[in-house]
Amino acid sequence: xxxxxxxxxxxxxxxxxxxxxxxxxxxxxxxxxxxxxxxxxxxxxxxxxxxxxxxxxxxxxxxxxxxxxxxxxxxxxxxxxxxxxxxxxxxxxxxxxxxxxxxxxxxxxxxxxxxxxxxxxxxxxxxxxxxxxxxxxxxxxxxxxxxxxxxxxxxxxxxxxxxxxxxxxxxxxxxxxxxxxxxxxxxxxxxxxxxxxxxxxxxxxxxxxxxxxxxxxxxxxxxxxxxxxxxxxxxxxxxxxxxxxxxxxxxxxxxxxxxxxxxxxxxxxxxxxxxxxxxxxxxxxxxxxxxxxxxxxxxxxxxxxxxxxxxxxxxxx
Numbered sequence: 252x253x254x255x256x257x258x259x260x261x262x263x264x265x266x267x268x269x270x271x272x273x274x275x276x277x278x279x280x281x282x283x284x285x286x287x288x289x290x291x292x293x294x295x296x297x298x299x300x301x302x303x304x305x306x307x308x309x310x311x312x313x314x315x316x317x318x319x320x321x322x323x324x325x326x327x328x329x330x331x332x333x334x335x336x337x338x339x340x341x342x343x344x345x346x347x348x349x350x351x352x353x354x355x356x357x358x359x360x361x362x363x364x365x366x367x368x369x370x371x372x373x374x375x376x377x378x379x380x381x382x383x384x385x386x387x388x389x390x391x392x393x394x395x396x397x398x399x400x401x402x403x404x405x406x407x408x409x410x411x412x413x414x415x416x417x418x419x420x421x422x423x424x425x426x427x428x429x430x431x432x433x434x435x436x437x438x439x440x441x442x443x444x445x446x447x448x449x450x451x452x453x454x455x456x457x458x459x460x461x462x463x464x465x466x467x468x469x470x471x472x473x474x475x476x477x478x479x480x481x482x483x484x485x486x487x488x489x490x491x492x493x494x495x496x497x498x499x500x501x502x503x504x505x506x507x508x509x510x511x512x513x514x515x516x517x518x519x520x521x522x523x524x525x526x527x528x529x530x531x532x533x534x535x536x537x538x539x540x541x542x543x544x545x546x547x548x549x550x551x552x553x554x555x556x557x558x559x560x561x562x563x564x565x566x567x568x
Contacts, residue, residue, distance in 0.1 A: 290448050293501055296508050298418070300425040300516035308426025310512075312418035315454060316408025319415050321422040326396035343393030345385050348401045349377040349415060355407045356455075376412055377402075383416055383436070383468035383478025389429040398428060409454035410438035412466050412480070417509065424513055432470040433509055434477050437501040439494045440464045445486070449494045451501045465491070467498030471506040 294315035303309035306322035329344055350373060353359050380402065388398065400422065402415040416436030424433055440453035440461035450457055458464060463483030470477050476499075481491065 290450050291497060293452050293504060296505065298421060298508060298512040300421050300512050301519065308422045310418045310421035310425060312414050314410060314414050316406055317410055317414045318405040319402060319418045320405060321400065321402045321418040323398065323400050323422045323426040325398040326393045329395055329397045342390035343396040343398065345381055345388055345390060346397055346399045347377045347381040347384065349373050349380060351404045355404050379412060379478065379480050380416060380419060384419060384434055386477045387420065387430050387432055387434045387470055388423065389431060392429045407455055409458050410452055413438040416468050421509060421512060425516055432472045434468050435471055435502040435505050435509065436466060436468045437498040438464065438466045439498050449497055451497055465494050465498065467495060467502060469499055469502035471503055
């Protein structure tokens with residue numbers, strides 16, 4: 252059978268990429284045993300807003316090996332059941348969607364999570380995102396409309412929901428949606444045993460070994476908790492309270508990174524729009540006092556009403 256010259260034929264044999272991983276580097280953020288690292292450490296974070304040109308707003312976030320891409324569309328008129336829900340309420344509606352890429356984890360997932368329970372887990376995470384983002388968005392400004400937020404988890408390196416919350420908040424701000432504050436998410440996990448400590452920003456390996464976990468969403472400027480999701484057993488109530496305090500501190504430490512990300516995005520948008528008029532050009536267009544007096548005298552002599560207009564202001568890029 253003749254081959255198709257338009258296609259590149261693959262090798263006869265192939266090996267999984269994990270075969271070429273160096274020993275001890277399956278997870279670059281494990282740092283050995285779970286108790287050997289600083290419980291309050293945060294993994295390096297990279298964030299960029301305005302990455303997708305076809306979306307109203309977008310953001311990309313990396314926290315260690317966790318990579319999330321979020322996009323925002325709308326506001327658009329609500330349809331069907333969502334239209335009835337939006338009309339019954341005082342404002343608009345926020346719709347969130349959370350998806351895992353098939354290659355996000357060590358085991359390849361089927362699209363939609365069919366057969367593995369991934370669909371149910373994704374719907375629960377999408378609902379948690381919606382409940383945490385709604386307090387930050389001024390939905391009253393968008394009556395009978397809906398805003399759609401889509402989060403795609405490209406790689407699951409741990410703390411996926413917290414990273415998706417932060418990236419979704421950046422995407423909403425990049426889209427120009429009116430908000431009270433941005434939402435910053437932080438996750439924590441606690442291993443088994445009575446003496447186990449809470450670990451801030453756990454990796455995937457630490458989450459698999461954990462007996463309890465919690466995700467905190469904070470509005471840092473208002474200093475209000477927007478969402479709280481916990482699971483597992485962690486002993487007494489004081490232990491959960493300590494975890495929440497540690498998560499809030501982590502959110503406050505992440506907030507300056509988000510500020511710089513939004514400032515850089517606004518600066519890039521201003522540079523793409525083009526520079527404004529120079530001061531010299533604005534001064535050339537501004538009439539002098541003598542010209543203004545002559546124009547006023549001519550208008551008075553002609554019996555016409557003079558209309559005063561302010562000179563054009565310089566626009567800052």
